[in-house]
Amino acid sequence: MNKIYQYIMIGAVAVGLSSCDNDWLDLEPSDSVITNVKTLSDVEFTLNGIYSTMQSSDAYSGRLVYYGDVTGDDMQAVSSTKRTANAYLYGFTKSNAPASYWRIPYEIIQNCNVILKNIDNIPVGDDEKDKLNDYKGQALALRGMTLFDLTKLYGYPYTKDNGASMGACIVTDVLEKDAMPHRSTVAQCYDQILKDLKESTTLLGKKFNKGKLNRWAALTLLSRAYLYHGDNDKALDAAKQAIEGAEDNGYALWTNEEYPTAWANDASKQKPGEVLFEIINLTTDSPGKESLGYLYNPGGYADGCVTVSFYNYLSKDKDDVRLKIINVATKDKYSSSSVYGRAFVNKYQPQQGENVMDANIPLIRLSEAYLNAAEAAAKLTAAGNDHNAEAAEYLHAIVNRANPAKSVDAATTVSVDKVLDERRKELVGEGHRMFDLLRNGKAVERVKASNKALSKTKHTCSDEFMTIGLNNYKIVLPIPLAERNVSHLPNNPGYGE
DSSP: OOHHHHHHHHHHHHHHTOOTTOGGGTOOOOSSOOSSOOSHHHHHHHHHHHHHHHTSTTTTTTHHHHHHHHTSSSEEESSTTSTTHHHHTTOOOTTTOOTHHHHHHHHHHHHHHHHHHHGGGSOOOGGGHHHHHHHHHHHHHHHHHHHHHHHHHHSOOHHHHTTOSEEEEOOOSOOOTTOOOOEEEHHHHHHHHHHHHHHHHHHSOSSOOTTSOOHHHHHHHHHHHHHHHTOHHHHHHHHHHHHHHHHHTTOOOOOTTTHHHHTTOOOOSSOOTTEEEEEOOBTTBSOGGGSHHHHTOTTTTOOEEEOHHHHHHHTTSTTOGGGGGEEEEOTTTOOOTTTTTEEEEOOOOOOTTOOGGGOOEEEEEHHHHHHHHHHHHHHHHHTTOOOHHHHHHHHHHHHHHHOTTOOOOTTSOOOHHHHHHHHHHHHTTSSOHHHHHHHTTOOEEOOOOOOGGGTTOOOOSOGGGTEEOTTOGGGSOOOOHHHHTTSOOOOOTTSOO
């Protein structure tokens, strides 16, 4: 039996067993497993189960986010015994790579497929058509998002070889027990990712939808996928639509004054802020101490910290507000030598009345839409199409928010490197850095640096992984052993069979 099928059935069971304590999802208790949706209530139930699955610390409350950070140059594992260590050390082998990177996305995809296979056959009145379209849009966007993440983890960047290398398995139907999907190329995966995301943006609702995807989140995600695919004109258009539509519906970049503490805001329809999509965790329903809030907290597991080189880089501007969400642990506050002398990202702040382990996990922010637009415009300008004024406009919004004394003048030539430098400062700790470097043909270059305040922070990876480029096979994960033991799937080059 194909392991993907087994994972998928686990996912279906997870939907059936989702806790009814998660009030924000408005789940209904059930002791049955939904493998076919016949009513809008069935669809809602299945979507709620998908979002609940995403809460896992092995998914978007943990691993699927921190992987892209600690494999880069701006964050690292505190020590070789920490949860983030194998990713930071590029220590995954054909035998020890966690199956969760593969398993959980396919659980999500299967349940999206249960919805998509049947939703067009659900009879609804005129007053429910918008709801049906929104549910279908969520399923498409979630399937596209999840395949996108699988492709980033298991396939080389599209820009390395125009997508000729192997990617993930494309699954667009509810799998039967004997199904044996093949790995598709990265190019084929992107065709499917872009198809799903584009269609989702025509169906999703425009209004704030707490803890769930709406049109502006999907458009921002689509602009990200276009950047990875090298479609800069389309990336710019999607990002512009996301910015304009989100702001017309009440979203706004946090102000300089708001920024340090806005991460703890409990977003609402009245004040949605700038988080377009986040994982909602509650004291009664969260991954607990394995979640990013606790992993990145010096009073918690203190698992992943920022590198000295990144801290030094950010500290060049002492008035950059983003320094205020870097928590430098000092000896007078923390007795453990594994904590003091290090700096931690403080973006995963608990909402009012909750613990840090229950902090929400922002996955898509309006800030990224601005940066996506600036990057796409800068690349179009470099290719001979003058979009420099747009690049400056969108980059200025981020630079000026970080420090109102700084600006990006419309006459300033905005290089791609300038945008990427701002991107690393704005998105640190949110899972982007390694992927941003590699998709732009750049290597991860870890730098040995010193800073008195971060005296305990040292790189512990081998010299081989101080610089990691596109030719290093370790930039993609091996297919999990559990999958290879029961299926025909070839492993990624370098890992062996």
